[in-house]
Amino acid sequence: MDGIEWMGSAMRAARAQLDVATHNLANASTDGFRRSAATVALTPRGLSVGARETHEQGAVHRTGRTFDLALLGAGAFRVGEVTTRDGAFQRDKDGWIVDDRGRRLHGACGPLRVSEQATIAADGTVHDRGRILDRLPLPGGTRVLAGALETSTVNPIGETLAILTAQRAFETAEKTLSAIDATREKAANDVVRVQ
Amino acid sequence: MEAAASGMAAQQTQLEIVADNLANADVAGFKSSAATFADVRAGAIGLGTTSVGRHAVFAQGKLVRSGGPFDVAIDGPGFFVVERGAARAYTRNGEFSRDADGAVRDASGYALARVRIPADALAVRVERDGRVLIDTPQAKGREIARLRLASFAAPEALRPLGGTLFAATERSGAAHLFAPGAPDGPSIAFGMLERSNVSVVESMMQILGAQRAYEANAKGVQAADEMLRIANNLHRG
Numbered sequence: 001m002d003g004i005e006w007m008g009s010a011m012r013a014a015r016a017q018l019d020v021a022t023h024n025l026a027n028a029s030t031d032g033f034r035r036s037a038a039t040v041a042l043t044p045r046g047l048s049v050g051a052r053e054t055h056e057q058g059a060v061h062r063t064g065r066t067f068d069l070a071l072l073g074a075g076a077f078r079v080g081e082v083t084t085r086d087g088a089f090q091r092d093k094d095g096w097i098v099d100d101r102g103r104r105l106h107g108a109c110g111p112l113r114v115s116e117q118a119t120i121a122a123d124g125t126v127h128d129r130g131r132i133l134d135r136l137p138l139p140g141g142t143r144v145l146a147g148a149l150e151t152s153t154v155n156p157i158g159e160t161l162a163i164l165t166a167q168r169a170f171e172t173a174e175k176t177l178s179a180i181d182a183t184r185e186k187a188a189n190d191v192v193r194v195q
Numbered sequence: 196m197e198a199a200a201s202g203m204a205a206q207q208t209q210l211e212i213v214a215d216n217l218a219n220a221d222v223a224g225f226k227s228s229a230a231t232f233a234d235v236r237a238g239a240i241g242l243g244t245t246s247v248g249r250h251a252v253f254a255q256g257k258l259v260r261s262g263g264p265f266d267v268a269i270d271g272p273g274f275f276v277v278e279r280g281a282a283r284a285y286t287r288n289g290e291f292s293r294d295a296d297g298a299v300r301d302a303s304g305y306a307l308a309r310v311r312i313p314a315d316a317l318a319v320r321v322e323r324d325g326r327v328l329i330d331t332p333q334a335k336g337r338e339i340a341r342l343r344l345a346s347f348a349a350p351e352a353l354r355p356l357g358g359t360l361f362a363a364t365e366r367s368g369a370a371h372l373f374a375p376g377a378p379d380g381p382s383i384a385f386g387m388l389e390r391s392n393v394s395v396v397e398s399m400m401q402i403l404g405a406q407r408a409y410e411a412n413a414k415g416v417q418a419a420d421e422m423l424r425i426a427n428n429l430h431r432g
Contacts, residue, residue, distance in 0.1 A: 025198075
C-alpha cells in the first residue's frame with residue numbers, strides 16, 4: 001500500500017461512514033429501530049468500515065392501541081421468519097396478531113391467534129378470556145408494555161455531526177491524496193529533467 | 196445518498212399524516228392515523244427506510260356535553276351505521292341533525308340507518324341502550340327505533356372514506372351489528388359528542404421532530420453529493 005492507496009481507502013471509509021449515518025437518519029421515525037454504529041478497523045489493505053447495531057433502549061410513547069407493544073430490555077418479537085423490535089401490531093379479522101405488512105406475531109408455541117379481549121401482560125404472557133394462551137419468547141428481565149411503542153434510538157443531531165465529520169475526513173483524505181500526487185508529479189517531471 | 200433521500204420521503208409522509216390529524220383535531224369522532232416505517236437492510240450497512248403502511252388509531256376520544264338536539268356519542272368501541280342511497284359507511288361521529296324528511300343525517304348527507312322521526316315529534320332522545328324515544332302531543336316517550344352499533348373483527352383494516360367515515364373491506368371482515376347498553380359493553384351517550392383523539396401538543400412535537408429529521412436527511416444528501424463532486428475533480432488536480 002502506498003500513500004495514494006491509503007488515502008483512497010480513507011476516502012472510501014469516510015463514504016461508508018456517511019452511509020451508516022444517513023441510514024440511521026433515514027430511520028429516525030422507524031419504531032423499534034436501533035441506530036447502527038460505524039466501526040472502523042485498520043487492516044493491511046486499508047481502512048475497513050462496518051456497522052454494528054447498538055442496544056440502547058428507545059424512548060417509549062403511548063398510543064392507546066391494544067396490540068402496540070413496546071419492549072423494555074433485550075430481545076425482539078418474532079414475526080414470520082424474522083425478528084423485529086417494531087411492536088405495531090393489530091388483530092386481523094381471523095384473530096391473528098399481525099404487523100402492518102401482515103406478518104404474524106409468534107408466541108413460544110407458534111403464531112398467536114386471539115379473541116378481541118386478549119391482553120398481553122408485562123411478562124409477555126398472552127391472556128385470553130381469563131386463561132393464559134401463550135408467551136412471547138423473550139429473554140428474562142425483559143418487560144412488555146402494551147398500548148405503547150418503542151421509538152427509534154436515532155438522535156438527528158448526533159447523526160448530523162457524524163455526516164459533517166465524514167465529509168471533512170473525506171476532504172482531508174482527498175487533499176492529502178492530491179498533495180502526494182503533486183509531489184510525485186514533481187519527482188517524475190521536474191527533478192530529473194531529461195535533456 | 197439514496198438512504199438519505201428515502202429518509203426525506205419518510206419524513207414527508209410523516210408530516211402529511213400529522214397535518215391531516217391536526218386539520219381534523221376539532222372534528223367530532225375523528226380518529227388519528229399513524230404511519231409505520233421499516234429499515235431496509237442489505238449487508239452490514241443499511242439502505243435507508245421505507246414506508247410500510249398507515250393505520251387508524253381507534254383509541255376512545257373524550258366525551259363532551261354538546262347540547263346538540265340529536266348529538267350522540269359511543270362510550271366504548273363500535274361504530275354508527277350510516278347510509279346514503281345504497282352506500283353504507285361506519286362512523287364514530289355522532290353529530291347528527293334532523294332533516295325535513297325525518298331522517299337523521301350528518302354533515303356529509305349520510306343518514307343513520309333505520310331511524311325516521313315522525314313529523315309530529317316534539318322532542319327526541321336516545322337512551323343508553325340505543326332506544327330512540329320521542330315525545331308527541333299525544334304520548335311521551337314512545338319508542339320509534341333502536342340504534343344498533345357495528346363492530347368489526349379487525350377495525351384497523353377499515354378503509355377511510357375521508358373525514359370520519361369508514362367502509363368495510365375484505366380484511367376488516369363484515370360488520371357485526373349489536374345492540375348497545377350491555378352491562379360491560381359500549382353504550383350511547385345522548386347530548387354528548389366524542390372529541391377527536393388527536394393530541395394537538397403531541398402532533399406539534401411530531402411536526403418539529405419530522406422537520407428536524409428532514410433537514411438532517413437533506414444534509415446527508417448534500418454531503419454525499421459533495422463527496423461525489425470532489426471525487427470527480429480528483430483527476431484535474
